[in-house]
Amino acid sequence: MRGSKPLFDKMVLVQDAPMISSDGGLVLLRKTIERSGLMVRMASCLIDNRRQDKVRHTQLKMLCQRVVGICLGWEDCNDFDELRNDPLYRICLDGKPASQPTLSTFENSVERRELHALSRELVQFFIERYKGKSPRRIVLDFDATDDPAHGQQELEFYHGYYGTHCYLPLLVFASVDGSAMELVGAILRPGNSHAGKRSAAVLKRMAKMLRKAFPATEIVVRADAGFALPEMYAACDELELGYVISLPKNSRLIDLSSPFQDESRAQFLATGQKAKVFGEFGYAAESWPEERRVIAKAEVTSKGDNPRYVVTNLDGDAEATYNLYIARGDSENRIKELKLDLSSGRTSCHRFSANCFRLLLHAISFVLMSLVRELLAETPLARCTMHQIRIKLLKVAAIVEQSTRRILVRLPRGHPYAGLLCTLAA
Numbered sequence: 336m337r338g339s340k341p342l343f344d345k346m347v348l349v350q351d352a353p354m355i356s357s358d359g360g361l362v363l364l365r366k367t368i369e370r371s372g373l374m375v376r377m378a379s380c381l382i383d384n385r386r387q388d389k390v391r392h393t394q395l396k397m398l399c400q401r402v403v404g405i406c407l408g409w410e411d412c413n414d415f416d417e418l419r420n421d422p423l424y425r426i427c428l429d430g431k432p433a434s435q436p437t438l439s440t441f442e443n444s445v446e447r448r449e450l451h452a453l454s455r456e457l458v459q460f461f462i463e464r465y466k467g468k469s470p471r472r473i474v475l476d477f478d479a480t481d482d483p484a485h486g487q488q489e490l491e492f493y494h495g496y497y498g499t500h501c502y503l504p505l506l507v508f509a510s511v512d513g514s515a516m517e518l519v520g521a522i523l524r525p526g527n528s529h530a531g532k533r534s535a536a537v538l539k540r541m542a543k544m545l546r547k548a549f550p551a552t553e554i555v556v557r558a559d560a561g562f563a564l565p566e567m568y569a570a571c572d573e574l575e576l577g578y579v580i581s582l583p584k585n586s587r588l589i590d591l592s593s594p595f596q597d598e599s600r601a602q603f604l605a606t607g608q609k610a611k612v613f614g615e616f617g618y619a620a621e622s623w624p625e626e627r628r629v630i631a632k633a634e635v636t637s638k639g640d641n642p643r644y645v646v647t648n649l650d651g652d653a654e655a656t657y658n659l660y661i662a663r664g665d666s667e668n669r670i671k672e673l674k675l676d677l678s679s680g681r682t683s684c685h686r687f688s689a690n691c692f693r694l695l696l697h698a699i700s701f702v703l704m705s706l707v708r709e710l711l712a713e714t715p716l717a718r719c720t721m722h723q724i725r726i727k728l729l730k731v732a733a734i735v736e737q738s739t740r741r742i743l744v745r746l747p748r749g750h751p752y753a754g755l756l757c758t759l760a761a
Contacts, residue, residue, distance in 0.1 A: 354736065356423035358407050359746050359753075360729025362760045365403075365427040367706050374399050376460060377699055380452035381445065392433040397441045398696075400424075400432050405700040407729055410678040412438040422735040426742055442684060445692040453695050454520065458541050460702065461519045462548045465511055470552050473545060475538070476508040476516065476666040477558040479530040480674065482523070485683040488690060492526035502682060503528045504694055505537065506673070508666050516669050517705055521698035523682065523691040530561025535570040542574045553577060555649070557663040563646065565622050571648065579660045582629065582644040591616045592642055595633035603635040610635050613654040618646070630657050673701050676722040710759055716752070728752050 368374050378395035404410065409418060412435040418424055419432045433441070482502040484491035493500050507520030520541065524532055538556065545554055555577040558567070563580050571578045582588065589596075595614035602610035612633045617626040627646050630653045634641040645660045673679045679697035682690035704721045707728075711717050716727060731753060734745040746753040 353420070354422055354734060356421050356733045356735055358421070358423060358729065359731035359733030359744060360725075360756060361403060361407065361423050361427050362733075362744055363707065363729065363756060364406060364703065366760055367703060367710070368399065368403075371703075371706055373460060373699070373703060373706070374402065376456055377453060380456050381449050384444075392430075392437055392441075394441070396428055396430070397433050397438060398699075400428055401438065401442075401696050402700045402703060403427070405677055405697055406704055406725065408725060410681050410697075412442075422737070423733060423744070426735065426737070442692055442696075443686055443689045445688060447688060450688065450691050450695065453692075454522065455540075455544070457521070457695075457698065457702070458519050458544050461509055461517055462544065466548060468511075470511045470549060472512055472553045472555060473549065474510050474555045474557055475519075475541065476510070476663050477534055477538070477556065477562050478506050478508075478663075478666050478670060479503055479561055480506065480670050482680050482682055482694075484526065486685075488682070488685055489687040490525040494526050501526045502690065503530070503532075504679075505532075505534060506666075506670060507537065507541065508669055515705070515708075516665055518669070518673070518698055518701045521679075521694050523687070523694045525687075530559075531564045531567065534558075534562055535564070535566040538567065538570050538576075539574065542570075542576055546574065555579065555659075557660060559663075568623070568627065568646075577647070577649045579645050579647040579649060579656060581660065582646050584642065584644065588618065588629070588631070588644050589642065591618060591629075592631035592633055592644070595631055596635070596640060596642060599633040599635045600640070609637075613657060615653045632657055669701075672704075672721045673697060676720060676725070677701055677704070714755060716755070728756055731756060 374395060378398050381394045381398070383394050400415065404414065404418070409415070415432050415438065416435050419434060424432050481494065481497040481499065482504055484500040484502065491500050491502060494503065503524045503526055505520065505522040505524055506518070508516035509519045510516045520537060522533065522537060542554060545552070556567070556571055558580045560581040560583040563582050567580065568578065592614065595612045599610045599612040602612070613630065614633065615628060615630045618629040619626040628648065630645050630647060632643040634643070645657060647656055649656050677697050677700050679694060682693050684690050684693060704724065707724060708719070708721070711719070711724070716724060719727065731750055732747055736743040736745065746756060
């Protein structure tokens with residue numbers, strides 16, 4: 336602007352400050368890890384075949400390093416070539432962080448039995464959090480998503496639905512009595528897999544663990560039409576689980592629901608407003624040994640008919656049961672957080688087992704960030720996404736002063752949430 340004062344009327348010098356960290360929220364992550372015992376439990380699943388007298392970085396330390404790095408936006412191992420010099424990482428990881436080659440070796444050393452153990456421990460960690468609380472209902476939400484490939488990785492294939500070369504992770508979320516969804520399963524699958532592949536086997540493993548811990552709790556399975564498979568219904572029947580699963584439209588379902596659709600259409604013509612009518616009927620596909628209860632939502636809008644169907648073994652009102660199903664839409668938000676906020680698509684290793692481990696690293700990071708979000712329940716950040724929590728609470732510059740008696744982490748006075756971070760980390 337004409338006549339305005341220059342923005343800088345003095346020489347500006349930009350220099351590095353060796354005792355300043357860009358990630359002051361690392362202190363809060365360290366406190367959360369210590370209180371929850373999450374990383375110790377996960378590290379116990381890993382087998383260390385190295386000569387212990389030569390070990391500089393334990394598996395627990397490297398696991399913590401990768402997980403907190405993902406939480407703070409440093410999802411690449413290469414980032415730690417410079418972050419190794421960050422004073423707060425050195426303090427919170429009990430020593431200088433491992434370099435990229437060491438971390439890559441660590442990721443490629445994990446074998447199948449360790450992956451199975453980590454997957455079980457995700458479920459067991461969820462169980463331990465609710466032991467003694469006698470939940471009334473646990474809902475398991477199954478979903479699949481694409482993970483685009485980055486090169487010539489083992490078992491990446493072209494998937495016609497997504498139109499790209501990818502992997503197809505299977506994700507399972509659990510919610511207790513309507514609480515927030517928690518990630519309890521993350522299984523990487525080849526890119527040419529069907530959405531429901533291995534879902535029945537994963538369900539059986541999880542349900543048996545949950546049933547043993549909560550024998551009186553109702554367990555309900557929710558899923559979209561990709562999981563409308565006979566083996567899923569059979570697994571639910573065998574384990575006495577409830578289920579409400581979407582069904583893809585076909586001519587037979589449309590015929591059976593035509594009375595409800597006619598009623599809905601009449602309501603729309605009378606009012607000019609969107610109309611919905613719920614009904615139910617018995618239906619058996621050719622691959623089903625018996626009829627099952629199907630609930631139809633006959634909807635008519637200005638754009639035309641919009642029928643939807645779910646198959647269920649639950650009793651109760653048709654509309655209430657259908658509304659239980661549509662609540663699964665929140666799992667899409669959690670998947671977005673996992674993929675966009677925590678960059679779970681960084682499965683760029685060549686070996687399939689290494690990529691399976693990487694997906695689990697991001698899953699553990701999701702669990703850790705969920706624990707942090709629980710701490711924010713009565714604060715202005717209670718409804719923030721994981722990305723917002725990172726930007727507003729964790730990515731805070733900090734001056735680190737260390738003496739023989741104490742470690743002082745000084746946060747900027749002008750940061751809007753520095754006081755909240757101090758309170759939570761104390």
